[in-house]
Amino acid sequence: MSAFSRFTPLANALPSTVPFVGPEAIERQRGLQVKARIGANENGFGPAPSVLAAMRVQAGEIWKYNDPENYELREALANHLGVGIDSIAIGGGIDELLGQIVRLVIEPGAPVVTSLGGYPTFNFHVAGFGGRLVTVPYASDREDLDGLLAAVKRENAPLVYFANPDNPMGSWWGADSVVAFARALPETTMLILDEAYSETGPAGSLPPISALIDLPNVVRTRTFSKAYGLAGARVGYVISTSGTARAFDKIRNHFGMNRLATIAALAALKDQAYLAEVVASIHGARDRIAAIAKANNLVPLASATNFVAIDAGRDGTYARAIVDGLMQHGVFIRMPGVAPLNRCIRVSVGPEADMALLEEALPQVLKTLG
C-alpha cells in the first residue's frame, strides 16, 4: 500500500536497503538450514557462564527501564580503562553509535572519508544523513592511512572512519602508526577509530588509552559483541574526551538500552579470566580456519580479529559461488563486497563442530566449482 506523501527529500532519496542480509533471511529465502553460523563475525564460543548466570538470575528486572545515565556500566568501563566516567558514552552496539556520530557531525553534502570496501553500516548511516562518501582503496589489504589522511585534507572532511583491526580484511596497523595518523589529522576532522576487535589483535596493535584521550576529535568505539560474545545484547561504547562523549547526550535515545544487556555487559567485564580463555579459543579457531584454507590451496590472510579473510585467488563471482555453495551445506559465511577485496571469502571463528563442517564442505564446493 502507498506511503506517506511528504517524507523529507532526503528520506525519499534513500533506498529501503538492508546493509547485510541476515542468516535467518537466507534460511527463509533459500529453504536451507544454517548448521555452522560463521558468517557474521559473531563469537560462537558465546559469553561467559557467569554472564549467562547473571542474565538468568536477573531476568525478572526486565520490567524496569534501564538507568538512562548508564551510570554503573560507564563507571565500570571507566575504571577498567583508567579514564573518567564522563569519557564514556554507551549505545546499542557500535552500529547505533556510528549513526549518532554521523548525525552530530555531518550535514547534507559534507564529505566523509572511509576505505573502499570498509564497514557498510557506516556508509549506510552516512547516506542516511546525506553525507557524501569519499573512499580510499585498501593498500596491500590494509586500510591506507596515508591515503585516508590525504583525502581528509583534500576534501576538508569533518569525519573519517578507520577500523583497527579492520573488517572485512582482518588486517591491522601497529599502535604507533595509528597514533601518528590520529595526531596528523586536522583538529576539525573527527576520527572514528573503530576498535570492535580490540581484544583479539596482537600485542602492539592497540594504542594505549592515554595515547589519544587528550584529542577531542578522536572517538574510539568498542563493543561487547565480539570477544565478549554478546552480539545479540547490543552494547557498545565510545571512549573520548568528556566534552565529546557528553555530546551524545544531545541526541541519544536516553531510555534506549536494554536493562538485561547492561547487566550482561557488567558481568562480562568482571570476568576477565573468561575473556582470556575465549581469546585463546579465537586464536585457535583462526589457526584452524587458516589450516583448512591452506589444505584447499587457498590463501588465508593474517588476522587480528575473530574472523579470517581467505584469498580464493579469482574474482568476486568465484568467491560468491563459494559463499553460496557453502550455504548449500549449511555453512553460513560472508565475503567483502567490493573489488579487489571480494576475491576473498570471510569466515568467522566458532567451536570445533563449526570448523569441522567447514572442513568437510569446502573441498566439495571447490570441486564442484572446478
Added chain:
Amino acid sequence: MSAFSRFTPLANALPSTVPFVGPEAIERQRGLQVKARIGANENGFGPAPSVLAAMRVQAGEIWKYNDPENYELREALANHLGVGIDSIAIGGGIDELLGQIVRLVIEPGAPVVTSLGGYPTFNFHVAGFGGRLVTVPYASDREDLDGLLAAVKRENAPLVYFANPDNPMGSWWGADSVVAFARALPETTMLILDEAYSETGPAGSLPPISALIDLPNVVRTRTFSKAYGLAGARVGYVISTSGTARAFDKIRNHFGMNRLATIAALAALKDQAYLAEVVASIHGARDRIAAIAKANNLVPLASATNFVAIDAGRDGTYARAIVDGLMQHGVFIRMPGVAPLNRCIRVSVGPEADMALLEEALPQVLKTLG
C-alpha cells in the same frame, strides 16, 4: 575536557538534556533508596512467567545478532492484529520509533504539532532534528483534538503527535473521535497515534486496526513496555500502510534489536491469558491509587493507562513538594511538567506492597506540607 570543534550547528545548539531523570539517578543524587518504584509508568506486575522462562531458556542465544528483518516478531504481530507483515515495523521501544518518524518527516524549521505538556521524549526528538514545536493546550485534561487539527491546518504541519490513551493525564478519547480526527487531517500531515497504553483503556477507546490501516499518513505506535511488563527489553512497533512502514527500513538500525528482547516479546504475545490477568491487576491498582488519593482529600483523574494522575489542588510547586516528599519515604513517583497539568502528581500501578507504601507515606507528606 573540551569537545570536538566542528559539530553541526544544530548539534551545537542542542542542550545535553535528559528528558527524564531516572530513579537510579535520584537514588545516587539524594542518597535515598527507592522502595516503591511507581513513577516511570512501568508495570510492576512484571512480564508473564512464561516470558521469563523463555528468556532464561534461550539466554544462550545472546551471542547471535537478531534477525535484521525482525521477521518472526513482525509475522506474529501481523497475525495478532490481522494486517500484512509489511504493515509492521519494529524498533527499540516507541521512543526509538518516534525519533525515526521525526527524522523521516521533519526538516529543520518545519512545524510539529503536539499538546502542551505532552510526551517530552517526542519533543526531545523534534528538537534534535531541528523541528519547531507548536503546542496546543489540553482541554479538560484531555488532548484537544479540535485544537490540534486547527494548529495542523494553520501551520501546514507535516507531523502531529497524539497519544490515546494520554500520558501524563491518563485521559482518552473514544474510538469514533480518534478516527474522525485522523480522517480530518490533510493527507500531507502524518499522525503519530501513540497507543502505548492501548491494552489498558476502556472498551470503545481503541479504534479497530481496520479503521485506519488504509491511511498512509497514520502511524500507530505500540509497545511491550507497558501492559506486557517489558519496559527494560525495548520492543515497540509501528502499524501503518506497508508503504509507510517500509520507509523505516531506509534509516533504522537494522541490527539494533536485542535478540532476547525479541524472544521475550514473542513469548509475551503468545500468553494472552496472562495479559488479561495483568490488565485486571492494573485496573485493581488504579482503583487502589484512586482510593488512596480520595482518602487524602486529593482528586484522582479517571485513567485508561497504567498510572493515575491525581489533582493535588494547588500549583506545580505544591505537587513537586509531594513528589519530593514521597521520595524521602522511598516512594518514587513523577508529575506532569507543565501548567496547568502540573497541579497533579502521577502514580504508576504496582503490586500491593508498593500501594501500601504509598498509602502510608502520602498522609505524612501532606501533613508536613500543611
